[in-house]
Amino acid sequence: MDKVIWIGCFLLILFxxxxxxxxxxxxxxxxxxxxxLEVGSFIATITAAVVAIVTLTAWRQxxxxxxxxxxxxxxxxxxxxxxxxxxxxxxxGYQQINDLAGDARVEMSDLDDEAKEASxxxxxxxxxxxxxxxxxxxxxxxxxxxxxxxxxxxxxxFPLQAILKVINLASSHESSARRxxxxxxxxxxxxxxxxxxxxxxxxxAIRSRQLTH
Numbered sequence: 201m202d203k204v205i206w207i208g209c210f211l212l213i214l215f216x217x218x219x220x221x222x223x224x225x226x227x228x229x230x231x232x233x234x235x236x237l238e239v240g241s242f243i244a245t246i247t248a249a250v251v252a253i254v255t256l257t258a259w260r261q262x263x264x265x266x267x268x269x270x271x272x273x274x275x276x277x278x279x280x281x282x283x284x285x286x287x288x289x290x291x292x293g294y295q296q297i298n299d300l301a302g303d304a305r306v307e308m309s310d311l312d313d314e315a316k317e318a319s320x321x322x323x324x325x326x327x328x329x330x331x332x333x334x335x336x337x338x339x340x341x342x343x344x345x346x347x348x349x350x351x352x353x354x355x356x357x358f359p360l361q362a363i364l365k366v367i368n369l370a371s372s373h374e375s376s377a378r379r380x381x382x383x384x385x386x387x388x389x390x391x392x393x394x395x396x397x398x399x400x401x402x403x404x405a406i407r408s409r410q411l412t413h
Contacts, residue, residue, distance in 0.1 A: 264339070271335045272407045278332040279403055281325030282396045285359045286389055288322035291315040293366045293385045297378060300371040326356060342409060348402040355395045362388040 292315045333352060337345060366388070370381035 268336075268339050268410055269407075271332070271339050272403070272410060275329070275332040275336050276400075276403050276407065278325070278329040279396070279400050282329055282355055282399060284318070284322045284325040285355065285396065286392050288318040289359045289362055289388055289392060290385065291318040292363055293381075293388070296363065296367050297370045297381045297385070300367060322359065330356075336406075340406065340410065342406045344402050344406050344409075348399065348406070351395070351399045351402055355392075355399055358392060358395060362392070 295312055295315050330352075333348070337349070362385075366381050366385050369384055370377055372380075374380065
């Protein structure tokens with residue numbers, strides 16, 4: 201808006217110069233008045249165009265600002281749902297430990313109702329988060345976007361990998377198979393918590409920087 205004020209001042213000065221030249225020159229009063237009015241109209245048109253451009257630019261910037269922060273708010277909200285991964289791993293992991301402990305078959309047994317619900321909740325939360333992140337990655341230019349992309353991949357792939365590792369431990373012939381699998385499952389829960397918190401911290405940092413723009 202400061203640019204508009206300076207441009208307006210310049211045009212007013214220019215108008216004064218033209219008006220003075222027209223009045224003090226060789227033109228008669230009627231011709232001078234006509235000339236001044238034409239110049240004034242031209243200057244007014246330019247001023248209106250400049251104001252319109254600046255206003256449109258400011259509106260566009262405000263619109264993008266709102267879009268970015270709405271998208272980041274949705275992403276932050278969706279990241280809370282990533283905690284569903286912990287319940288998914290616990291429920292499925294415990295069932296697999298109970299079903300496979302001491303069994304040489306390294307495969308997942310059919311999920312019970314509770315494990316199925318946890319699985320559905322996890323994949324729904326992950327889908328919502330990925331959709332929110334895709335929108336943010338298009339709108340936001342931030343140095344942590346690349347780090348957040350990597351963190352997202354870690355959270356997405358970790359649960360299934362962890363469950364398979366638990367299954368391998370639970371299905372071994374070792375006498376400590378069940379204990380080892382439970383220990384691993386507890387460690388997995390802690391690791392997954394750290395991964396999700398890392399995602400949240402990165403989102404928080406991005407939002408903080410965008411608020412200062």
